Amino acid sequence: MIAWTHYEVGSHRLSCPACGRNDRDKTLGLTIEQDGGGVAHCFRCDLSESFRPERGARLTTPAQPRVKAATAQRYEALSDFGDALWRECKKLSGVGAAYLQARKCVVPPADGDLRFHPSLKHPEGYVGPALVALITDAVTRRPLSLHRTWICADGTKADVEPSRMLLGGHRKQGGVIRLWPDDAVTIGLGIAEGIETALSLAWAHKPVWACIDAGNLTAFPRLTGIQSLVIGADNDAAGIGAAQACAQRWVDSDCEVLVTRQAQNDLNDALREAA
Incomplete structure (x- = not known):
């Protein structure tokens, strides 16, 4: 499973061939010895393999299949843990603002639901700066969950997988990220799936909210008082379908709707390509 003869004497870190x-x-940690032999072990799935030039490789511990445990939803509202994490976050500044600017995004107002954490721990052990967004029910405004993105100041995501995560066990259905606060929303609103797509749409239309994913955008409810809706659609089957379904429901309730189109996958891709 491992190309033993491709590595020099010493210690190496590799992607595990099993998981x-x-x-x-x-x-996967791999060590090559002076005589050409070696050992390898994956700390995640416990794959262990050894190698001797005279007899080749031998799998000493079969890799355990990676089964992602289904996380049962436990919280209908934001947990105490999530609330404490949200309170730790700061207004957008430093690396948080630099990341958005490097991505050609509009930096949202300080009273919106996007904040910055300078040293947030990732489940894989990495610690670094992250954008943290509060997810609230689109209608009731009840806090539901948090969305976290580990970032770098140059506009790239941190070198950790996955770089974007929701809180486990929390509800996100029916939720939005209010990038602009409710009191900024009068008769018009812009929405998109992702945070960066919404903040790209904000160059042309404010205020904007992010719906997190295509499912939430599809089901985005008709909100009282809003007469005009602009949808920043992703250019894939799920994104186009979600935008069309949402637009049709709002049009049927006598609302003016505009859906964006671009050759790139989303508005942020289009902005960065143009820049």
């Missing part, structure tokens, strides 16, 4: 997610997911 590795991509080339950056280096959970």
Whole structure:
């Protein structure tokens, strides 16, 4: 399973051939000895393999299949843990603001539901700066969950997988990220799936909210008082279908709706390509 003869004497970190997610997911430790032999072990799935030049490789511990445990939803509202984490976050500044600016996004107002954490721990052990967004029920405004994105100041995601995560066990259905607060929403609103897509739409239309994913955008409810809705649609089957379904429901209730179109996958891709 491992190309033993491709590595020099010493220690190496590799992506596990059994459970590795991509080339950056280096959970396999490999050591090559002076005589050409070696040992390897994955700390995630416990794959163990040894190698001797005279007899080749031998799998000493079969890899355990990676089964992602289904996380049962436990919280209908934001947990105490989530609330404490949200309170730790700061207004957008430093690396948080620099990341958005490097991505050609509008930096949202300080009273919106997007904040910055300078040193947030990832489940894989990485600690670094992250954007943290509060997810609230689109109608009742009840806090539901948090959305976290580990970032770098140059506009790239941190070298950790996955770089974006929701809180486990929390409800996100029916939720939105209010990038602009309710009191900024009068008769018009812009929505998109992702945070960066919504903040790209904000160059042309404010205020904007993010719906998190295509499912939530599809089901985005008709809100009283809003007469005009702009949808920043992703250019894939799920994104187009979600935008069309949402638009049709709002049009049927006598609302003016505009759906964006671009050749790229989303508005942020289009902005960065143009820049």
